[in-house]
Amino acid sequence: MMSRSGTTPPLPRNSPVFAFVFHFFCFMFAAILLAGCLGDDKSSDLPSGTRDGMTIQNDESTLNDRVTDRNDTLGLDTLSPSPSPTDSIAVSGKVAASGKTLTMTLVAEIAPPVVNGDTLQATSVNLKGGFAYVSYNYQGEAYRGGVDVIQIKNESKAEIRSQVLFSDADVHALHYDGDLYLATGTSNEAYGSPAVLERIGENGGKLELKERERVGLGSFAGTSVVVNGKQVYATSGNTGGLKVLNQTGLTTASTETLADARWVDVDDTRVVVVQGMPGRIAVYTKSTLNLANTWTFTGANVPEAKTTVRVLGGKALIAAGTGGVQLMNLATGKIVGSVPVPVVAGLSADRSVSNAADADKDLIYVSNGEAGVYAVASSSDLTSSTGDNNVTLTVLGRLRFANLQSVNHVAFDGNTLVVAAGKGGVKVVSVKWR
Numbered sequence: 001m002m003s004r005s006g007t008t009p010p011l012p013r014n015s016p017v018f019a020f021v022f023h024f025f026c027f028m029f030a031a032i033l034l035a036g037c038l039g040d041d042k043s044s045d046l047p048s049g050t051r052d053g054m055t056i057q058n059d060e061s062t063l064n065d066r067v068t069d070r071n072d073t074l075g076l077d078t079l080s081p082s083p084s085p086t087d088s089i090a091v092s093g094k095v096a097a098s099g100k101t102l103t104m105t106l107v108a109e110i111a112p113p114v115v116n117g118d119t120l121q122a123t124s125v126n127l128k129g130g131f132a133y134v135s136y137n138y139q140g141e142a143y144r145g146g147v148d149v150i151q152i153k154n155e156s157k158a159e160i161r162s163q164v165l166f167s168d169a170d171v172h173a174l175h176y177d178g179d180l181y182l183a184t185g186t187s188n189e190a191y192g193s194p195a196v197l198e199r200i201g202e203n204g205g206k207l208e209l210k211e212r213e214r215v216g217l218g219s220f221a222g223t224s225v226v227v228n229g230k231q232v233y234a235t236s237g238n239t240g241g242l243k244v245l246n247q248t249g250l251t252t253a254s255t256e257t258l259a260d261a262r263w264v265d266v267d268d269t270r271v272v273v274v275q276g277m278p279g280r281i282a283v284y285t286k287s288t289l290n291l292a293n294t295w296t297f298t299g300a301n302v303p304e305a306k307t308t309v310r311v312l313g314g315k316a317l318i319a320a321g322t323g324g325v326q327l328m329n330l331a332t333g334k335i336v337g338s339v340p341v342p343v344v345a346g347l348s349a350d351r352s353v354s355n356a357a358d359a360d361k362d363l364i365y366v367s368n369g370e371a372g373v374y375a376v377a378s379s380s381d382l383t384s385s386t387g388d389n390n391v392t393l394t395v396l397g398r399l400r401f402a403n404l405q406s407v408n409h410v411a412f413d414g415n416t417l418v419v420a421a422g423k424g425g426v427k428v429v430s431v432k433w434r
Contacts, residue, residue, distance in 0.1 A: 076397030299323015
């Protein structure tokens with residue numbers, strides 16, 4: 001029957017039809033919610049366990065006992081070498097030379113993992129897609145190491161999603177590209193020498209427990225790895241060099257012998273390897289892997305030390321150990337900018353060395369060993385080509401961390417700084433520079 005208004009009257013609430021419709025829609029709504037929840041994390045059921053010296057932990061409640069949430073504004077100590085009066089940093093944080101304000105907030109501190117009763121030390125960081133991948137090794141004769149997969153949410157919270165620990169390998173460096181690629185040193189004698197590249201499967205922030213996939217690199221230790229264009233570039237120190245592997249199957253595509261190869265980076269046209277003892281840069285043409293140039297620089301003269309290179313706008317940003325930070329034009333080898341290592345009262349010179357540097361546009365962070373982490377402003381956007389034109393690098397100051405151990409590595413993507421602070425673990429910092 002139609003109502004006088006011409007519309008169908010509502011069903012009475014005690015009607016069997018009403019009850020059926022009501023419960024049907026409730027059931028469908030619950031099903032949609034459940035499907036949405038399951039779809040948010042398809043990897044939540046990936047197993048934890050131990051296999052062939054590798055232990056994977058995917059229980060986040062256990063892992064995050066190591067995380068301490070912070071919301072601390074970080075200041076800067078202006079230590080030697082300090083900014084000149086014209087480039088000084090004001091109390092407000094505004095840099096007079098650029099007019100920008102640097103605001104840093106400590107988001108979280110993460111204690112290092114423990115293997116067989118021994119505390120590991122954070123060695124390197126790779127930042128990608130809202131995740132920080134942190135590697136660990138052990139300072140001692142035993143081979144022990146691991147990796148944390150850390151999700152950074154809205155630049156204000158850090159959570160460990162997954163972890164792998166090794167009872168037979170140090171992890172010195174890593175890179176994420178769909179899976180994790182690790183530059184390691186291992187006690188396993190099957191590879192002829194300790195330097196090994198290892199790949200671990202990853203799914204939605206969780207590591208996969210399956211048969212280990214490893215390839216020997218030669219020499220004493222794997223020192224760095226980067227993936228680009230379906231190829232894996234890895235370095236090994238001392239008697240090793242650069243090895244290029246196909247991402248499919250990790251088969252060897254090319255091997256270049258380079259003494260004391262410490263780090264590799266790649267851009268669209270170049271493969272760049274930094275070497276130590278003495279400090280030099282090997283520049284290869286990416287398409288052919290022919291050696292284009294070799295350039296020298298001051299520093300990288302401490303045996304078995306970390307020396308990193310980052311390729312930006314045709315330049316190499318080099319953390320040169322005792323040589324501080326140097327900016328080199330890769331086309332000519334000219335040093336177009338530099339920052340010496342800091343002098344810190346009460347700290348011996350051999351403990352203040354530039355281990356690593358990373359940059360985004362015109363802001364650089366440098367890990368200077370026990371001297372800590374320094375912020376440096378550039379007079380130009382480093383991602384833009386500057387040729388042989390000089391670039392002014394101004395030290396803004398040192399970040400104030402409590403009880404910071406020797407800083408091994410830093411990674412910076414413009415919004416987030418992650419510090420691998422040795423036995424001090426990991427520091428996650430939100431950065432605003434505008």
